[in-house]
Amino acid sequence: MSSKDKILSAIKESKPASTALPVIDISAVISFDDLKAQFKKVLETIGGVCIESVGKGEMEKIVAAELSYVQNGVNTLGAYDEGLPLISAEDLASVDLAVISGTVAVAENGAIWVSETQMVNRILPFIAQQLIIVIEKKDIVTTMHHAYQKIDVAETGFGAFIAGPSKTADIEQSLVIGAHGPAGLKVIIY
Amino acid sequence: MKDHATLAKEFIKDSPRTDWHDETLWFVRHKRDKAAHSLPEWEQLREWASQIKNHALSNLDSYLEEFEKKALENGAVVHWAADAEEHNQIIHKIIKENGISRIVKSKSMLTEECHLNHYLEAKGIEVVDTDLGERIVQFRKEPPSHIVLPAIHLKKMDVSETFHEHLHTEKGNNDPKYLTHAARLHLREKFIAAELAITGVNFAVAETGGVVVCTNEGNADMGTHAAKIHIASMGFEKLIPKAEHLAVFLRLLARSATGQPITTYSSHFHKPKPGQQLHIVIVDNGRSRILGKPDFKNSLKCIRCAACFNTCPVYRRSGGYSYHASVAGPIGSILNPNFDSKAFADLPFASSLCGSCSNVCPVKIDIHDQLWKWRQEITRQGHVAVAKKVGLKGMAFVLARPGLYRFGGKMLRWVLKTMPFMINNRLNPWYKQREMPSPPKQSFRDWYLKNQKR
Numbered sequence A: 001m002s003s004k005d006k007i008l009s010a011i012k013e014s015k016p017a018s019t020a021l022p023v024i025d026i027s028a029v030i031s032f033d034d035l036k037a038q039f040k041k042v043l044e045t046i047g048g049v050c051i052e053s054v055g056k057g058e059m060e061k062i063v064a065a066e067l068s069y070v071q072n073g074v075n076t077l078g079a080y081d082e083g084l085p086l087i088s089a090e091d092l093a094s095v096d097l098a099v100i101s102g103t104v105a106v107a108e109n110g111a112i113w114v115s116e117t118q119m120v121n122r123i124l125p126f127i128a129q130q131l132i133i134v135i136e137k138k139d140i141v142t143t144m145h146h147a148y149q150k151i152d153v154a155e156t157g158f159g160a161f162i163a164g165p166s167k168t169a170d171i172e173q174s175l176v177i178g179a180h181g182p183a184g185l186k187v188i189i190y
Numbered sequence B: 001m002k003d004h005a006t007l008a009k010e011f012i013k014d015s016p017r018t019d020w021h022d023e024t025l026w027f028v029r030h031k032r033d034k035a036a037h038s039l040p041e042w043e044q045l046r047e048w049a050s051q052i053k054n055h056a057l058s059n060l061d062s063y064l065e066e067f068e069k070k071a072l073e074n075g076a077v078v079h080w081a082a083d084a085e086e087h088n089q090i091i092h093k094i095i096k097e098n099g100i101s102r103i104v105k106s107k108s109m110l111t112e113e114c115h116l117n118h119y120l121e122a123k124g125i126e127v128v129d130t131d132l133g134e135r136i137v138q139f140r141k142e143p144p145s146h147i148v149l150p151a152i153h154l155k156k157m158d159v160s161e162t163f164h165e166h167l168h169t170e171k172g173n174n175d176p177k178y179l180t181h182a183a184r185l186h187l188r189e190k191f192i193a194a195e196l197a198i199t200g201v202n203f204a205v206a207e208t209g210g211v212v213v214c215t216n217e218g219n220a221d222m223g224t225h226a227a228k229i230h231i232a233s234m235g236f237e238k239l240i241p242k243a244e245h246l247a248v249f250l251r252l253l254a255r256s257a258t259g260q261p262i263t264t265y266s267s268h269f270h271k272p273k274p275g276q277q278l279h280i281v282i283v284d285n286g287r288s289r290i291l292g293k294p295d296f297k298n299s300l301k302c303i304r305c306a307a308c309f310n311t312c313p314v315y316r317r318s319g320g321y322s323y324h325a326s327v328a329g330p331i332g333s334i335l336n337p338n339f340d341s342k343a344f345a346d347l348p349f350a351s352s353l354c355g356s357c358s359n360v361c362p363v364k365i366d367i368h369d370q371l372w373k374w375r376q377e378i379t380r381q382g383h384v385a386v387a388k389k390v391g392l393k394g395m396a397f398v399l400a401r402p403g404l405y406r407f408g409g410k411m412l413r414w415v416l417k418t419m420p421f422m423i424n425n426r427l428n429p430w431y432k433q434r435e436m437p438s439p440p441k442q443s444f445r446d447w448y449l450k451n452q453k454r
């Protein structure tokens, strides 16, 4: 008997009587008067910076300004190097700043869902020294329950909620921003 | 083998360090309270999480089959391992067949449970642990002492010495920022060169065949996206039915663990990227036996947040190594006897049965009840002679040493911290189903003095 069959038959034999799944009533969870203000507040407590811009035009100006002093900027909002998906980790390790867009931002915890398509190269948002995520104001939702309603986690091969810059407190519980990944995260809301 | 009491005694020899360990974890527990209290639906969330896990465990065979089918459709390779040995063999085979020599691993309690690093080392294969805390203890040839904070038993001068030896950092530079930066440079080199990345799994989703891995550092992502092979190892109890259930668990996990609203990265892996291999290893290693024990099956609901460690007065004052097992703390005390009730006979006695663990557990595991049941079971099996004697003695030694503490206000705080159950049971019945918040100092003082006189 294969290990698979062994394991499955052991489970069949030992599993407890079936119990029902709960009904998750989203109307019973926390709500916020101002989603954008709440998102901004949480993002700042987890080490991120929030830039609010009024229109798409202004957002583009801010991104362009950021990119102007950055050497290896990668802008997925406009045109990007077609070779980007295939660039190796070694070459991407020197990217100073990556700018990507997100699908949905979560007010309760400052997280933003980014799909593989938005990352262009899976390792980019994790390996760049600084990260900017651009999100539309209308795409800010209240909680993770609302976020999962708006995304399809299996639509692309990979996706992640990103909440703030990379961090660690493994040395005597002292918080240090910039563990392995980006040492800074800015979110531009337009 | 040394038992919990003896090992605890060794730990508390250095009393300033023990105090620091105790207070630091208590502080983490406070952050958890603050995060939990910020959500009015916290108790509802725990209930949902508990019910989802109960349901998943009671239908595990069909969810595992659904998961495997979807994962295969996604292009992953699925392996099944009946025990630790088979898990390690599967991974070794993948390494050998692909001629791999550079391997990175992010935190996985399962690979600790299976002693994967030792197994591979014996075959001349080096695995680099990439979680900062795990890398520190790996340099020191120590196991992690806490499932979320692997190096919590160490002070910054210890890390500084270790890094001086292994990474040639400045001698005597104890700045956490400096040390973390040195590790960043060292590990980024390892990531970029990695050919194979091993990760654990926080949640596996039956309906989509995907796995979710949570980190703050980003080390799981750096490794998996750089390497051409990703192996994700999971105990079969990690399965949840639907993607929408992730909302419930991701809301609870980081808040319970460190008081953060969510971990920095919650990465959802479904398909290998072009040219990459994704292997998922599903492990039993004694879990199906636990599933069949009505008194103990609930322990399989654990999401490894470590809230029960941080709140436990015994863990805080005896340290992770006193549990002589890969998973320590209250949950370790009920999981490990399942594997070997004689070798771990002392662990169910390493508790004051105050119940604080059960009250903070985000998936509502009846930890302290199970500790109690294990004591009876161990008594029945006749291992109690050793366990109880030394176990209880050790408890007394760890807990009843007010001489170690300052008096006055500090002493009162000590009672609260050491015996949180007093508040739970007597001060305020409203908190019966919850963890104990710290009451205002003054009213607690009044209460305490009053109760002292009685």
Ligand code: SF4
Binding pocket: B256, B301, B302, B303, B304, B305, B306, B307, B308, B309, B331, B357, B360, B361, B362, B363, B364, B365, B367
């Ligand atoms: S038993 Fe509960 S509190 Fe302890 S680690 Fe597991 S989920 Fe967390």
